[in-house]
Amino acid sequence: MAGAHKRLELELTRRDLLKVAGxxxxxxxxxxxxxxxxxxxxxxxxxxxxxxxxxxxxxASPVSxxxxxxxxxxxxxxxxxxxxxxxxxxxxxxSR
Numbered sequence: 001m002a003g004a005h006k007r008l009e010l011e012l013t014r015r016d017l018l019k020v021a022g023x024x025x026x027x028x029x030x031x032x033x034x035x036x037x038x039x040x041x042x043x044x045x046x047x048x049x050x051x052x053x054x055x056x057x058x059x060a061s062p063v064s065x066x067x068x069x070x071x072x073x074x075x076x077x078x079x080x081x082x083x084x085x086x087x088x089x090x091x092x093x094x095s096r
Contacts, residue, residue, distance in 0.1 A: 072086045
């Protein structure tokens, strides 16, 4: 019988339902704590932004200085996709 559907019946007890609900609530609490709670890796960044110290782009400043000091190129800029990878060619006579 190709295409026949089987009906699956589950019998959940109250204990099973409480286990599933507890797991869901626990997972939600862990997800909140990890993404936006005090244990979040983003909380330190958020505190620095709110206090006005260490602008979020401060970590990128050395990269922009290197790009300003060296000739660099981006591949296929002609496509208008604004590639974010910059290539700095090796200096003349330098080793690989």
